Amino acid sequence: EIVLTQSPATLSLSPGERATLSCRASQSVSSYLAWYQQKPGQAPRLLIYDASNRATGIPARFSGSGSGTDFTLTISSLEPEDFAVYYCQQRSNWPLFGQGTRLEIK
Amino acid sequence: QVQLVESGGGVVQPGGSLRLSCAASGFTFSSYGMHWVRQAPGKGLEWVAFIRYDGSNKYYADSVKGRFTISRDNSKNTLYLQMNSLRAEDTAVYYCAKDRAGGQYYFDYWGQGTLVTVSS
Numbered sequence: 001e002i003v004l005t006q007s008p009a010t011l012s013l014s015p016g017e018r019a020t021l022s023c024r025a026s027q028s029v030s031s032y033l034a035w036y037q038q039k040p041g042q043a044p045r046l047l048i049y050d051a052s053n054r055a056t057g058i059p060a061r062f063s064g065s066g067s068g069t070d071f072t073l074t075i076s077s078l079e080p081e082d083f084a085v086y087y088c089q090q091r092s093n094w095p096l097f098g099q100g101t102r103l104e105i106k
Numbered sequence: 107q108v109q110l111v112e113s114g115g116g117v118v119q120p121g122g123s124l125r126l127s128c129a130a131s132g133f134t135f136s137s138y139g140m141h142w143v144r145q146a147p148g149k150g151l152e153w154v155a156f157i158r159y160d161g162s163n164k165y166y167a168d169s170v171k172g173r174f175t176i177s178r179d180n181s182k183n184t185l186y187l188q189m190n191s192l193r194a195e196d197t198a199v200y201y202c203a204k205d206r207a208g209g210q211y212y213f214d215y216w217g218q219g220t221l222v223t224v225s226s
Contacts, residue, residue, distance in 0.1 A: 034212045036151075043201055043216035044151065055206075055214060087151055091211035094167065095141070095153035 002026055004088055004098035012106040019075040021101045023088035028068045032091045035064055035073045038100075039084045047086075048073065080105075108132040108215040110202050115220030122192050122224070128185040128202030128217055136160070136180040139205035141213060142187050144198035144222075154200070155187065158209065170196075192224045 003026040013019055023033065031051040036044040046055040048064035051071060061076045075082055083105050088098040114126040128140070142154040155176040156165045164176050175188040185202050199221050203213035 036213075038151075043219055044213070045216070046206070046212060046214045049206060049210070049212045049214075089151075089212070094165070095143075095156075095211045095213075097151040097153070099150050 002029060002090055002092060002096060004090055004096060006086075006088055006098035006101045008101060009099075010102045010104060012104050013078055014106045015078050015080055017078050019073075019078055019082070019103060021073040021086055021103070023066075023071040023073070023098050025069045025071075025090060025092075029090040029092035031067045033064075033066070033071050034089045034091070035062075036087045036089065036097075037082075037084045038087065044087065075103075078103075108204065110204065110215060110217035112200065112202050112217040112220040115200065115222045117223045117225060118192055119226050120193060120224055123188070123190045124192065124222060126187040126189070126200055126202075126220060126222070128187075130183045130185065130202075130204070133204070133215075135178075135183040138207075139209050140176075140178060140185045141203045141205060141211075142176060142185075143201045143203050143213065143216075144196075145201070145219075146195075146198045149198075152198075156205070156209075156211070157185070189222070192222075194224050196222060197224045198222060 007022045035048040038044040052064045109131045111129045157176045173191045177186045199219040201219045204215040206212040206214040
């Protein structure tokens with residue numbers, strides 16, 4: 001079974017700063033990786049699919065990159081509403097999520 | 107706009123059963139695969155089950171195989187999850203989610219979730 005490991009577990013940054021979140025797969029998932037944002041008490045929201053494609057309505061400050069086993073979600077300049085938990089998800093076989101990265105205000 | 111509204115959650119004893127429903131609107135329900143995804147309190151996300159747009163194929167996570175059944179009624183724009191032999195570890199918020207396209211296994215719209223608590 002493919003395992004996704006997200007790092008760091010918690011990231012403390014200030015609004016306006018750049019955020020870089022990592023997701024590493026235990027074996028290649030090609031480009032079959034997505035990123036989701038989840039705020040407290042809300043359902044997740046799809047941000048990025050196929051490693052680098054922004055979902056409908058997602059601001060351009062969110063970008064994804066990577067292939068194979070190493071992936072990155074970058075938020076170019078943090079807005080107050082971006083502080084949340086972020087999950088990566090692979091679909092190479094069955095859908096599987098990483099354990100999440102909590103992005104908190106410094 | 108796309109809307110997914112889950113219902114049917116509640117408190118059930120171990121070994122009991124529950125049926126969840128998800129009413130869909132704002133898109134052509136019969137053209138898309140649908141999923142159930144759950145989240146235990148304070149934990150991460152776990153995919154549970156998928157059903158193709160026409161109901162012809164169904165897939166399950168190992169943790170629920172043989173106990174849960176996903177189904178759909180395209181005439182009613184409704185997705186279901188029949189949960190039998192429930193265990194404490196099934197306690198979670200259950201979300202229905204729309205497949206992005208063609209069985210891609212990406213979830214582009216989610217409901218608000220319904221809480222299932224398995225406890226004696």
